Amino acid sequence: MNLLALNRTEFGNPANEDNIPSLAEAEVLLNEWVKIDSLKRHMRQVGTLMRAWAAEREQLDDTEQQKWQIAGLLHDADWDQWPEQHCRKIIEELESREVAPSIIRAIASHGPSHFGVEPETKMDKMLYAFDELSGLIHAYSLMRPTAYEGMQPKGVRKRLKDKSFAAQVSREDIRDASERAGIDLNELITFIIQHQAAVA
Numbered sequence: 001m002n003l004l005a006l007n008r009t010e011f012g013n014p015a016n017e018d019n020i021p022s023l024a025e026a027e028v029l030l031n032e033w034v035k036i037d038s039l040k041r042h043m044r045q046v047g048t049l050m051r052a053w054a055a056e057r058e059q060l061d062d063t064e065q066q067k068w069q070i071a072g073l074l075h076d077a078d079w080d081q082w083p084e085q086h087c088r089k090i091i092e093e094l095e096s097r098e099v100a101p102s103i104i105r106a107i108a109s110h111g112p113s114h115f116g117v118e119p120e121t122k123m124d125k126m127l128y129a130f131d132e133l134s135g136l137i138h139a140y141s142l143m144r145p146t147a148y149e150g151m152q153p154k155g156v157r158k159r160l161k162d163k164s165f166a167a168q169v170s171r172e173d174i175r176d177a178s179e180r181a182g183i184d185l186n187e188l189i190t191f192i193i194q195h196q197a198a199v200a
């Protein structure tokens, strides 16, 4: 039995699709809810990756980029303080704030094996694809003398194969997510290396 299963597939109200929190609003919530600095950094990194992908690869407008970033920024907001309610609590909070359902849905599907919600939209799939891989790459940067500088996809792949490195990162989720997104793992790794050092 999966304790984190959400047991539903509809999130938010379609009438609220234009209600997108500002970055400042999202940061207030993040700072109130999240106590662990490394988790805050992870959420900001994933938010940055989401926005960069929406802009550069999907050529989406600023409004859509904002939705992608907010989904990344808030996806783990309830993780450190209420792990047994992850990600039910943040979903219910965003629903009570009448936030755009596409943002809530992306958060609800960022771990299909945990929450039982399938990633459907491109935004859903990219949040799932970036999440664990971003964390593993950041862990790798911390053990390199030059951090992100000169990091190569090959080095990341080596760490992926070494199951004792960042052992909590699910290799199966990383494989499944890149497959669902239809993006080669090397391409994802390269994109993450290029974009997330700025939020290190």
Ligand SMILES: [Fe+2]
Residues within 6 Å of the ligand: 075, 076, 079, 086, 110, 111
């Ligand atoms: Fe999570």
Ligand SMILES: [Fe+2]
Residues within 6 Å of the ligand: 042, 075, 076, 131, 132
């Ligand atoms: Fe995460």
